[in-house]
Amino acid sequence: MLVRMFYTSCRNMTRAKNFALLVLCLLIAGILIFNTSSASSDDTNKEYSMVAENDSMVVCFENFDDTRKLIFDAGYNDVDQDASSDTVIYFVTPTYPRREQAAEITRLGQTLMHVPNLHWIVADDTESCNPFLNQLLKKFGIPYTHIASPMPVFYRTRKLVPRGVANRRAALSWIRNNNKKTGVLYFGDDDNTFDLKLFSEIRTTKKVSMFPVGLIGDYAVSTPIVSNGKVQGFFDSWPAKRKWPVDMAGFAVNLEYMALSSNVTMPYKAGYEEDEFLKSIGLKMQDIEPKANNCTEILVWHTQTKNNKPPKIRISSGALQNDKVNLGTLLRQLESMGVSHISQSEGTAAQITKDGKSKSLLSWFS
Structure with a gap:
């Protein structure tokens, strides 16, 4: 932008035939162009260095x-x-x-x-x-x-x-x-x-x-x-x-x-x-x-934990949104950790067990 302003000024001086100021103007413009080019080159080198390291x-x-x-x-x-x-x-x-x-x-x-x-x-x-x-x-x-x-x-x-x-x-x-x-x-x-x-x-x-x-x-x-x-x-x-x-x-x-x-x-x-x-x-x-x-x-x-794929749990939105039961909060927290995933249409069906009997959470919340 600064170089463009000097270029416009120099062109006006040429029209006015003020040659002393014209020479001075061109000299300043040359310095600005050199500095801008150097800065650009430095920035390019820095960028290249970062990219080269990956x-x-x-x-x-x-x-x-x-x-x-x-x-x-x-x-x-x-x-x-x-x-x-x-x-x-x-x-x-x-x-x-x-x-x-x-x-x-x-x-x-x-x-x-x-x-x-x-x-x-x-x-x-x-x-x-x-x-x-x-x-x-x-x-x-x-x-x-x-x-x-x-x-x-x-x-x-x-x-x-x-x-x-x-x-x-x-x-x-x-x-x-x-x-x-x-x-x-x-x-x-x-x-x-x-x-x-x-x-x-x-x-x-x-x-x-x-x-x-x-x-x-x-x-x-x-x-x-x-x-x-x-x-x-x-x-x-x-x-x-x-x-x-x-x-x-x-x-x-x-x-x-x-x-x-x-x-x-x-x-x-x-x-x-x-x-x-x-x-x-x-x-x-x-x-x-x-x-x-x-x-x-x-x-x-060098102990190592066996990596398993996070399971997907099929559970109703009603169970997840029920604030009176801990399960929704707990499962959402596990999902944020990457331990498991929640789905309403895929995965292992969520069940509740009581007195040795299991039944769907959906029926329990209905």
């Missing part, structure tokens, strides 16, 4: 207040000792919508409620923020960041889908964007099981700590091999020529150490996420700190 993320909500103070007075020895440390654990949980999501986040959240000085980064594989998930996270009282970080569509069509990568990359971006250079990073899936002792141990990580993970592969465990207090190799049933054949839940990283590497990343390469991430931070064997009593204890288990 990643997108939205920070849905953040809460830095810790409302769990009374829990730490419960008398659990490991928690009491752990509370003396100021080192923050950044606990990264990739998650995705499914019928088990609310149950697994609840189980994990009630474990993390007992861990002081922890910031929970929950990255959800969704295009937009899930308000139900946010309400669930809020009730635990844990300082947290809720991110919507969908997997790029391109990777969803692959034979081996790199699940959780977009989520963890988003968490790494959040750490980088917020200049977090002190503390300990740990990747903890929502279907894993954690001993509270694990958090006391990883909090002292100076570079990279490692420890066994139970229920992994054909060996039922993935662990470093430790001799004389030093890691000598790895015991994992799927080596796959990986330099670091470890499970995602089997290591923790000091953020100050990670900040020394400028190209920290995690690739969209199923099965090699841990290996490439640890390579990107420049890990050397002598940097590894074995935890869990020289890797003789299992403090984290």
Whole structure:
């Protein structure tokens, strides 16, 4: 718009034969055109950079207040000792919508409620923020960041889908964007099981700590091999020529150490996420700190909930809208969690059972 105004002024000066002002006018117009072009080029480069990465993320909500103070007075020895440390654990949980999501986040959240000085980064594989998930996270009282970080569509069509990568990359971006250079990073899936002792141990990580993970592969465990207090190799049933054949839940990283590497990343390469991430931070064997009593204890288990398709329940609108009965409220809540679906024409017919006899809800409400 500004360039167009100068062009009109210059044209009027030409008609008036004021050549001195004409030269000055053309000079200013040239500068404006150059600056506009440069700005446009910069914007294009930024846009290209974002598209090239194929990643997108939205920070849905953040809460830095810790409302769990009374829990730490419960008398659990490991928690009491752990509370003396100021080192923050950044606990990264990739998650995705499914019928088990609310149950697994609840189980994990009630474990993390007992861990002081922890910031929970929950990255959800969704295009937009899930308000139900946010309400669930809020009730635990844990300082947290809720991110919507969908997997790029391109990777969803692959034979081996790199699940959780977009989520963890988003968490790494959040750490980088917020200049977090002190503390300990740990990747903890929502279907894993954690001993509270694990958090006391990883909090002292100076570079990279490692420890066994139970229920992994054909060996039922993935662990470093430790001799004389030093890691000598790895015991994992799927080596796959990986330099670091470890499970995602089997290591923790000091953020100050990670900040020394400028190209920290995690690739969209199923099965090699841990290996490439640890390579990107420049890990050397002598940097590894074995935890869990020289890797003789299992403090984290790779438990997995079997994923089932959400069932469809056929139920009358009368039953759903009857405020005097709990069923409508309960089923609508389950639908919001993705646990089940409600239909008036499809699915398993809803019944009520009393004194050993079952009958249709429709007849019960009529």
